[in-house]
């Protein structure tokens with residue numbers, strides 16, 4: 082089944098590279114107008130060219146997710162232009178450092194929390210009123226297996242992704258009487274800059290390309306998604322539900 086997103090408006094954060102870039106491209110190919118967010122203008126412009134090349138359209142919004150007023154402004158600008166939002170992919174994230182938890186510098190911990198958690202909450206706050214105006218609102222929050230593994234040395238990132246999942250499930254519960262569906266996605270190890278930072282010795286060629294993850298995320302952004310509050314994992318190009326322990 083192909084996901085038809087014609088006429089839909091989609092916000093994708095972290096759209097300048099990696100999973101966000103290819104998810105934005107995939108959504109545009111399916112017909113959505115993509116509001117592409119990140120700091121790196123060059124990456125966003127490259128995405129814009131790629132979207133135009135497939136006959137799609139995008140609005141580029143370069144800003145730093147630690148700028149909470151900019152996140153609020155995004156909601157206002159979308160309201161002014163379209164009056165609603167259909168899809169939010171909260172994908173942007175940072176790894177921080179791999180380090181014993183007691184050795185992590187305060188500014189590093191705070192940055193991971195600001196980008197991965199506080200900005201995600203602020204996006205929810207800014208965009209929820211627009212997503213609930215859509216007859217088919219979809220919110221996808223990017224998580225990680227680190228949220229559950231809590232492996233040694235991954236403290237800030239693991240804590241931040243556990244918080245992202247908690248936000249997703251809370252929001253899903255609060256909005257379940259509306260058409261809005263909220264899910265988290267663990268993309269699995271993917272060939273991106275973040276993965277290379279986490280595992281510098283790994284051969285990237287052994288990892289799935291972010292376009293494969295994007296293709297697996299696409300159906301969650303359309304009518305095919307009926308459940309809310311679920312956590313999905315992408316493994317071997319397939320999307321599977323991950324059952325949280327009771």
Ligand code: NDP
Nearest residue numbers: 095097098099100119120121145146173174270271273275
């Ligand atoms: P990348 O590092 O390749 O890309 C991260 C994106 O986030 C970039 O577009 C970057 O844009 C954006 N970003 C980072 N900081 C900020 C900021 N302060 N303000 C605005 N945008 C920001 O990461 P991936 O594509 O690998 O990861 C995407 C998501 O998937 C993340 O949430 C990650 O935690 C998750 N994930 C990834 C895995 C993997 O193996 N790759 C595994 C599990 C989860 P810019 O720098 O231009 O601002």
